[in-house]
Amino acid sequence: MNTLTDRRAAARQRTPLKRSQIAGFWGAWAGWTLDGMDSFIYALVLTPALTELLPRSGFAATPSNVGLAGSILFALFLVGWGLSFIWGPLADRFGRTKVLAATIFTFAIFTGLSATASxxxxxxxxxxxxxxGIGGEWALAGTYVxxxxxxxxxxMGAGYLQTGYYAGFFLAAALNYTVGVHFGWRAMFLTGAVPVVVAILILLRVKEPEKWQKAEAKTVRVxxxxxxxxxxxxxxxWVACILLTIAIIGLWAGAVYEPSAVIQLATRAGMSKGDSIRTASLATGLLSIGTIIGCLALPPLxxxxxxxxxxxxYFAGMAVSIAASFGWAFYLPNGLAPFIAWLFVLGFFGGNFALFSLWLPEQFETRVRATAFAFCTSFGRFVGAGVNFLLGAAVLHMQTLGVPIALTALVFVAGLFVIPFAPETRGEVLPQ
Incomplete structure (x- = not known):
């Protein structure tokens, strides 16, 4: 009996983390958090920024021009996000922490410079x-951890890491309610320069992973x-590219159109414009909380x-929750409460991204791991961006938000037939 108890105790005991490993994780997590914050800052300040800048650029700041310019800027941002695959080969050649710091430094500096735009x-x-810069952070943070x-x-580190992006949503919302309200959109972009400090700390205090050092010492240049x-x-x-593309399509369908859907439902329920916007903010928070819980639940599963x-x-859960929220609850006479309830479920299964932080590193050897991670995520972003614009056109053509977004559930159903072609790596150590 004592022997069995000892074995169980040993199984529960975890290898202690070194100070550098702890500092490296928090650096990667903070970078991923500030990455999420930066992405959400743009959504929050888009309208006031373009309302000021369009007349200075020779265009009237009409709602249609603001919408068009916002779409073009978002497209350019996504193209940059997709081009982030360049960081992967650099990290495989020069090291994880140096290039991770460079990605954070890049998105921080140019977010801060956005405050100076004339x-x-x-x-x-x-x-x-x-x-x-933002696009490279996930691949390199996931590879490092x-x-x-x-x-x-x-x-579990992969699950913990993924929560950072959604914590960044809360941070951006908090800054908007404080800094943004009192000092405007330029001050909001300036707060995005704070990650420079994180980048410097990563360079000064965090060592390269031993796995990369060993691989670097004996690797012939490839x-x-x-x-x-x-x-x-x-x-x-290619299987990983397809699965990540499916996950990204679902993320953008839910996250991009969720606030608009909640505002429409709240307005339909008789709420004022201000109350509708506040309800959308609360619903976004609930979606983020659900996603954080989903990220933490995924590694043990x-x-x-x-x-x-x-x-x-998780893919089946995404298919059901997208169809139920946008295809069913959105069209109910009193659909606001059911829709928001389904958003929590949608958020939970949106935590499927944590699996890729765990699973992708297990599929590739150290000498090509960062390149593979960055390539697969960038491929998904390019395709996902195109689908996102097609969804926008479908919403405009059909004059309804619910049905086009609900149809993205079919993509997750298709994903269920792709998953069997992926390798199963449970119980395997990280390949050297």
Missing amino acids: NVWQLAIYRFIAGV AEAWPEDRRK QPLREILGPAYRRRT AERIGRKMTLAV
Whole structure:
């Protein structure tokens, strides 16, 4: 009996984290948090910023022009986000922490510079370059945590890391209610320069993961992008690209259109404009809370039933919750409360992103891991951006928000047929 108890106690015991590993995680988490904050800041200040800058650029600040310019700037930002795959090969060549710090430094500096924009063209350039930096942060933060943390801790580390992005939403909302209200949109962009401090701390205090150092010492120079698209990795690379694309389509469909849907439902319920906006903010918070819980619940589930089955559960949950919220609750006579309740469920299964932080590093060797992570996420962003604009056109054509977004549930159903082609890595150590 004592022997059994000792074994259980040993199984529960975790490898202690070193100070550098703790500092590195918080640096990566803070970067991912500030990444989410930066993305949400743009959504919050878009209208006041363009209302001021369009007349200075020779255009009237009409609602249609603000909407068009906002779409163009968002497109440029997404193109920059997609081009972030350039960071992967750099991280495989020069190290995780150095390049991670460079991504944070890039998006922080150019977010801060957005506060100095005197016309819409300057703002577009700053947002494009900030997008390049922001897009690289997830791939490099996920790669760093996977390699730096002990084998028995890195799975939960992936879940913890993913919560940062959604914590950034709360931080941006809090700043908007304080700094933004009193000092305007330029001050909001200036707060986005704060991550420079995080980048400096990463460079000064965090060591490169031992796994990367060992691989670097014995690796013959390769072309990592060519290798992940070669015979050894081609299948898992493209399967990962497809699965990430599906996840990104669902994220943008839910997150981008959720506030508008809540405002429409609240207005339909007789609320004032101000109350409708506040209700949308609360609903966004509930969606984020659900996603954070989903991120934390995912790693233990993935350890129990496997990576592929866990993703299938989360994809099925996304399909049901998108169809139920946008396809059913949105059209109910009194649909506000049911819609918001389904948003929490949608948020929970939106935590499927945590699986990719856990699973992608397990599928590739150290010498190409960052390149593979960055390539797969960038591919998904490019395709997801195109689908996002198609959804916008469908909403305009059909004159309704619910049905076009509800149809994205079919993408997750299709994803269930792709998952079996991915490798199952449960119980395997991170490949060297």
